[in-house]
Amino acid sequence: MSLLEIKNVSKIYGPLKALDNVNLTVENGEWLAIMGPSGSGKSTMMNIIGCMDKPSLGEVILDGVDIAKESGKKLTEIRRDKIGLIFQQFHLVNYLTAVENVMVSQYYHSMPDEKEALEALERVGLKDRAKHLPSQLSGGEQQRVCIARALINHPEIILADEPTGNLDEANENIVIDIFKQLHRQGTTLIVVTHDPEVAEVAQRTVVLEHGRLVNEIKNEGFEE
Amino acid sequence: MFFRMIKGALFRQKSKMIMIAVTIALGASLATAMLNIMLDVGDKVNQELKAYGANITVVPKENSVLTDLYALDGQEETAAAHLKEDDIGKIKTIFWGFNILDFTPFVNTTVVLDDETEVKLTGTWFNHHLALNTGEELDAGIHSLRSWWDVKNGQWLDEQKEGTANGGAMVGTVLAERLGISSGDSLHVKTSDGEKTLSVVGVFDSGGDEDEQIFTTLATAQELSGTKGLIDSIEVSALTTPDNELAKKAATKGPGSLSPADYETWYCTAYVSSICYQIQEAIPDSVASPVRQVAESEGNILDKTQLLMILITILSLFGSALGISNLVTASVMERSNEIGLLKAIGARDYRISGIVLTEIIITAVVGGVAGYFMGYGFAQIIGQTVFNSSIEMKPMVIPIVAVLIVIVTLAGSIPAIRMLLRLRPAEVLHGR
Secondary structure, rough: OOOOOEEEEEEEEOEEEEEEEEEEEOOOOEEEEOOOOOOHHHHHHHHHHHHOOOEEEEEEEOOEHHHHHHHHHHHHHHHHHHHHEEEEOOOOOOOHHHHHHHHHHHEEEHHHHHHHHHHHHHHOHHHHHHOOOHHHOOOHHHHHHHHHHHHOOOEEEEEEEEEOOOOOOOHHHHHHHHHHHHHHHHEEEEEEOOOOOHHOOOOEEEEEEEEEEEEEEEOOOOOO | OHHHHHHHHHHHHHHHHHHHHHHHHHHHHHHHHHHHHHHHHHHHHHHHHHHOOOOOEEOOOOOOOOHHOOOHOOOOOOOOOOOHHHHHHHHHHOOOHHEEEEEEEEEEEEEEEEOOOEEEEEOOOEEEEOOOOOOOOOEEEEHHHOOOOOOEEEEOOOOOOOOOOEEEEEEEHHHHHOOOOOOOOEEEEOOOOOEEEEEEEEEEOOOOOOOEEEEEEEHHHHHHHHHOEEEOOOEEEEEEEEEHHHHHHHHHOOOHHHHEEEEEEHHHOEEHHHHHHHHHHHHOOOOEEEOOOHHHHHHHEEEEEEHHHHHHHHHHHHHHHHHHHHHHHHHHHOOOOHHHHHOOOOOOHHHHHHHHHHHHHHHHHHHHHHHHHHHHHHHHHHHHHHOOOOOOOOOOOHHHHHHHHHHHHHHHHHHHHHHHHHHHHHHHOOHH
8 A cells, every 4th residue: 555645636725726636646665756846836735745734625645544534633643643844944943952853843742852862863963063053053954953853753754845945055965865864764755846956866756837747757767 | 841942932032021021010010009009098098087087976875866856066965964984995995996096085064264255165185195904005185186286376285294184275276366365374264163274285276166165184174064074975086998888778777687697797897887886885875976978088089099999900901911912922923933833743732822821921920020029119109109108018919919910911812822723834834
């Protein structure tokens, strides 16, 4: 059974169809890139996969559960237990240190464990910056804290929205290397991007335009 | 983690939290000041009003009946009934004895001067030293009950000074002018029971009928009127509680009309009617009645002052609630990304509301404590400015202010919490 199945999904805002009859399947451990220009429906897709929004039509089966039919409370639980979110704007809590930002995710999942949070920061190369506030970190470092926060509860899917959108090339490469490492460890990755270089390193890329899936590309030279 | 988040929010967003604390402190300070003044103002206003004289008169029962029948003023009646001088001190032994501020007996008689004119002479206490059976000692007399008397010439008669205790007198300014006498002069008076030469120690201006009278010690007047050990009436100044429906019912229909529970409440409250009732119980064959105008004025002034204080307190708390509401809503709006993120990573609404409310309650406690002490200062400033004395801080105000602050803070936070609950992570994190 696939980890994620999207069947005939549409999202309609008044006269606008942000997603139009989209069908997509993501296998366990797969690295998928979703590409498309601004306004193509990428963020809407991410919100629906990330259980932060519901489709107007269609089914979204995540790990055997149709999230389109679940209540807000249940969606919060699914989000907490199965999904790790990475944002373009990082969205760190500005009055908490790097390690505390990671621990927040643990706190709402189970029990905060500072040692484990420090290990997560170590995995993204930031253990020595653990006690710094977000304002004392560079953009790349903030994004790595965001990745550590997404990883800490061992989610089934990492959902990244333009993860390199605010980073320079050096930091972009660091983030991509972390993704490669996660993929090798068997983590399912869905990366929304408009950057072809980021999409190229994924196993498969789907292209959205005007809310429709218009293309699907398998990366033949994908490095396992 | 919960406390780390609270600590982080409080210490790293100091300016916002200080603004909220200051708003709460202002509300708390006004509430503290007004509640303390409101609770203390009864005694303060009562004491101010005591400067305008006694509020209870005690006369013999027979005289009271005559007064009621013929609508006579208590001063005018000439019936031979008297109260006993020895019973005067019993006034201080009643249940509300501590509320009796001052009292003085009167003996009225008419004397004939050397020019054969008749003048009213009143014997009373000026600053009589009294040692009660209870062991309590006090000075009582008209010196404080007629505090508005302006002594134009000489001084107040001092009963405790040798020489003036017997034969000393104060003369009203109209009479003194007519007779051409001043302090230090002598005045010869006679009655059917005897004659005496009084030594004038002071000439006073009362602004009323008393300016045509002679005031002397009780013993002198008793000697001249042949009523040794007897008195005509007593004036009492008492701290009273404004009348309510219960007090009015007791006053009009009599205490017998009250149920046992109401009777107990009435008896144990310092209404002017219950104090009068207790004086009658203490002094045999007496009738104590309130000087209605004074009692009603006290009640009206007190009621209005307290209403004003309550309105100011309500307005100040309402203003605080609005201020808190604006500040907390602005704070939640500013933190919408953070709140959206917490929801996105799996925080339930009640846990986020818990964090925001805990931050506000801690801020409210800090603001409330600061406000209480500020209120203490405001109350003292108002007390000194208006009443020329300090305001006693009532311990019961602390829990009242605490409860009010919690209610105001929570009420002020409702719009922010509602906004927080409506926040959808997709909207704030991805702009949709």
